[in-house]
Amino acid sequence: MEQNIYKPIQCEVIDVFEESPTIKTIRLKPLEPFSFLAGQFISFTVPGIGEAPFTPSSSPFEKNYMEVTVMKTGKVTAAIHQIKKADIVGIRGPYGKPYPMEKFADKNILLVGGGVGLAPLRALFYALIETLDNYKSIVFCLGARSPVDFIFKKEVFETWLSESWLSSYKKISFRITADKKDETWKYNEGVVTKILDNLPFVPENAVVCGPPVMMKFTTLKLLDVGYKPEEIYLSMERKMYCAIGQCRHCLLGDKFVCKDGPVFTYEEIKNQPKIWA
Amino acid sequence: MDTYFIEKNIWADYIRKKSLEINIYAAFEKSEPVFSNESQFIRADKTQKSSLMWEIANPDNIDKIIYDRMHPVAPLKIFFFPFKEIILPEIDSITPFFIIGATNCDLLALDITDKVFKDNNYKDPSYSRRRQQATIISIDCQKPDEYCFCELWGNRTYPEKNFDLNLTYTSEGFIAEIGSEKGVSIIKEIDKKEKTSEETASLRESIRKQTQNIVKNNNSQYKICEIGHIRNDVPSCLENKIDSPEWKSAVTDCVQCGACNAACPTCVCFLLEDFSSQKSFTKAKIWDYCLYQSYAKMASGVSPRPLLWERYANRLLCKYQYMVKNFGIVGCTGCGRCIAGCPGKIDKRKILQEVAKQ
Incomplete structure (x- = not known):
């Protein structure tokens, strides 16, 4: 008999981290063998409530657990925010195409993330670190609406920006901004497109993830500073149910976000209707 | 594939017997829908003052099965992709069933639903099972209405594939064409049948031409792109x-x-x-x-x-x-x-x- 494609793998919640007033990271331990590649996504089930798609935010090389970083927006994400340690939830996947790591070989890589859009980039960033010898250099631009909304604070400010970390990863640099700063903020102020000038390398590959309006203006800015449409990787978001190319909800014109994406080059989708909606 | 001539009463006897063994869904003239979701799109046949609905055949209503009209109100997909279906924790078990009265417009649509649910990296388990368990007995459409426009897209009014057995209704009986192994076994179970003659073949030809002409005439005012050869191409x-x-x-x-x-x-x-x-x-x-x-x-x-x-x-x-x-x-x-x-x-x-x- 065929396997039921909708049957989730059970996971135990082993920790919950509050990232911002609206964003939490859930650390899961799958109770069956499970692995993914950076950029692929999972369908997260809260039993009896529903499913929603998320790209894991933890390193794909981390074998003991997997993390998803979730902003509270709808019914399922509200239920995810209620989750406690030791709860049992479900996941299906991984689905979709991963980031094309092979295309980044011997290249300079620009990562641009905004808000909860930093989640998939964190997974990618960890994957890049594991294979750092393959790349020339990485600039990671991180943004949020405000300092309070900035996620992965502990990691970014206490680890990645520490002198010891930076001195052991000389190929990597960070640019940090908040749309509107407060008195505690020591970094840039303004939208993320403001920190994309004077990049320390020639345009080669840019990976962008964030809210639609941020991705739109970041793409325009990147084109402006010399990136080609086929060098800009975008994480697209659409309503999704099945995640396996059947229910057709995620179609971006004739492209399935769930199986042709979720990562597309701008070149692949620029002629599809309403991509920034 | 092979075609046979089967007299009406012989066929009815076969279906009557079969209906005691398995579920047979067939097209009937009805005013009451069998599937609740059908009610919203009842298609009034202006000449017949009724609609065709799928209903379970039983020994008492066998003689009322419709073989010479058009497609029923509800599309064939309801048998494979029902309006609502439980997929977790378990899917229902599915036993063999017959469908009588599918027309070409619905059979061609199986090319799409098969690609979505079956010939995909992820197979929908219940769709595949339903497809396996179904025996599709199709018919030649003979009374298309003013809304039908299959010929406008270069599709035929009669089945060419995706059926197990196709029946062309004539006043004397059925011209039955085998479309698959399942069709072969139906024909084997019917004792009294004869291989079709050239005469019956040309009768079928003329019945088909007549229906095609109705659809073509009904759609003569429409000119959409280069009609007739676009089934596999973006217009x-x-x-x-x-x-x-x-x-x-x-x-x-x-x-x-x-x-x-x-x-x-x-x-x-x-x-x-x-x-x-x-x-x-x-x-x-x-x-x-x-x-x-x-x-x-x-x-x-x-x-x-x-x-x-x-x-x-x-x-x-x-x-x-x-x-x-x-x-x-x-x-x-x-x-x-x-x-x-x-x-x-x-x-x-x-x-x-x-x-x-x-």
Whole structure:
């Protein structure tokens, strides 16, 4: 008999981290063998409530657990925010195409993330670190609406920006901004497109993830500073149910976000209707 | 494939006997729908003053099965992709069943539903099982109505594939064509049958020509692109027409009921809904309609198609452009249900013709 494609793998919640007033990271331990590649996504089930798609935010090389970083927006994400340690939830996947790591070989890589859009980039960033010898250099631009909304604070400010970390990863640099700063903020102020000038390398590959309006203006800015449409990787978001190319909800014109994406080059989708909606 | 002539009473006896063994769904003239979701798109046959509905055949109603009209109101997909189906924790077991009365417009749609649910990296387990367990006994359409436009797309009024046994009704009996191994076993179970003569072959030919001519004549005023050979090609005249002003005027009378979605044999969109009771969780797969505002609206409240004309354009471009890119087949077989069932009397043929012109 065929396997039921909708049957989730059970996971135990082993920790919950509050990232911002609206964003939490859930650390899961799958109770069956499970692995993914950076950029692929999972369908997260809260039993009896529903499913929603998320790209894991933890390193794909981390074998003991997997993390998803979730902003509270709808019914399922509200239920995810209620989750406690030791709860049992479900996941299906991984689905979709991963980031094309092979295309980044011997290249300079620009990562641009905004808000909860930093989640998939964190997974990618960890994957890049594991294979750092393959790349020339990485600039990671991180943004949020405000300092309070900035996620992965502990990691970014206490680890990645520490002198010891930076001195052991000389190929990597960070640019940090908040749309509107407060008195505690020591970094840039303004939208993320403001920190994309004077990049320390020639345009080669840019990976962008964030809210639609941020991705739109970041793409325009990147084109402006010399990136080609086929060098800009975008994480697209659409309503999704099945995640396996059947229910057709995620179609971006004739492209399935769930199986042709979720990562597309701008070149692949620029002629599809309403991509920034 | 081989064709046989079977007398009416011989066939009826066979079906009567079979109906005691397995479920047989057949086309009947009805006013009461058998499937609750049918009621919203009852197609009134003006000459017959009735509609065709799928119903379970039993020894008492065998003689009332309709073999010489058109397709029933509900598309064939309901047997393989039902309106609502429980997919978790377990799917229902499915036993063998017969379907009598499928027409070519619905059989061609199986090319799409098979590609979506079966010939895919991820196989929908219940769809595949239903397809395996079903024996499809199709018919030649003989009384198409004014909404039918299969021939406009180069599709035939009679089945050429995707059936197990096809029946052409004649006043004397049936000309039965075998389409598969399942069809072979039906013919084996019928003792009294004869190989068709040249005379019956030409009778079938003329019955088919007659029906084709009705559809062609009914659609003579429509000229959409280069008609007749586009089943596997994006109609170039409809390519990149998302911004056509015609879509806006097309939806003036649209009430967003979704009848065109429900009635369409190739509409495959569904949503997943979770339910919980005290002890168990279930997940259901339910038809979803792209004309509904909720269809593409994300949790954030943002929708890529907030306006009705955008959703209407998307529905037709899905059929004539996106499905062709996805599956290599135009997602419209010309059954005409979307026109017949539309409370706003929107005629897709006219809209397409206008869009194509610009």
